[in-house]
Amino acid sequence: SQQGEEDPQALSIQEGENATMNCSYKTSINNLQWYRQNSGRGLVHLILIRSNEREKHSGRLRVTLDTSKKSSSLLITASRAADTASYFCATDARGFQKLVFGTGTRLLVSP
Amino acid sequence: DADVTQTPRNRITKTGKRIMLECSQTKGHDRMYWYRQDPGLGLRLIYYSFDVKDINKGEISDGYSVSRQAQAKFSLSLESAIPNQTALYFCATSEGTVNSPLHFGNGTRLTVT
Numbered sequence: 001s002q003q004g005e006e007d008p009q010a011l012s013i014q015e016g017e018n019a020t021m022n023c024s025y026k027t028s029i030n031n032l033q034w035y036r037q038n039s040g041r042g043l044v045h046l047i048l049i050r051s052n053e054r055e056k057h058s059g060r061l062r063v064t065l066d067t068s069k070k071s072s073s074l075l076i077t078a079s080r081a082a083d084t085a086s087y088f089c090a091t092d093a094r095g096f097q098k099l100v101f102g103t104g105t106r107l108l109v110s111p
Numbered sequence: 112d113a114d115v116t117q118t119p120r121n122r123i124t125k126t127g128k129r130i131m132l133e134c135s136q137t138k139g140h141d142r143m144y145w146y147r148q149d150p151g152l153g154l155r156l157i158y159y160s161f162d163v164k165d166i167n168k169g170e171i172s173d174g175y176s177v178s179r180q181a182q183a184k185f186s187l188s189l190e191s192a193i194p195n196q197t198a199l200y201f202c203a204t205s206e207g208t209v210n211s212p213l214h215f216g217n218g219t220r221l222t223v224t
Contacts, residue, residue, distance in 0.1 A: 030209070030210070031210050033212060033213075035213075040199070040218070040220070041217055041218070042115070042201060042215035042216050042217045042218055043154075043201070043203075043213070043215045044215070045212035045213065045214070048210060048212060050210060088153060088154070090154075090213075092210075096209075097142060097144075097205040097207065097211060097212075097213060098156065098159060098169075099156075099213060100156070100170075101146075101153040101154040101155075102153055103151060103152060103153040104153055
């Protein structure tokens, strides 16, 4: 069963705009991670946020975590065409890397 | 991630055939995983191994088996392939410390006819 549900399922924006994706999960977690997948390729780790953290930044990425609402958001600022990909959240209940993935958000950034 | 290599990249097989997907890594990680990806369902864990002597079933292990031949090699077998095993299969590794991420191979696209 999926732990994470992401919305929207698909998002289409113009270059330069910000993209926000949301992830909701069901059970308590040790950490939540975001991954990117370019079409047909393997997933690439973007950022990890621990359960005791509320916000984390990495370059143009900003992740927030609200454990009371069991939700997280990924913000990509000043999007580029190269950001076009699917984005997945994944939860780690115990910190042992047995991740449970969400269903993903497909992001299309048009030039 | 070139440090995690999956072979083959694509495979078409017939119902009832036995097939093996292979994964090797040069990252020196103890932990290895097999996931399958289906459209609209995200990734689901099939099997995982925390070291050579430790093999564990994941969420959807029925119809699959694995072998951890060495720290660097983790193979997934379908003993008798069926059409609903058509999917994209990913191998991943992690270093095993708390809060360490997964590193994925580029996947094997399997079609069972």
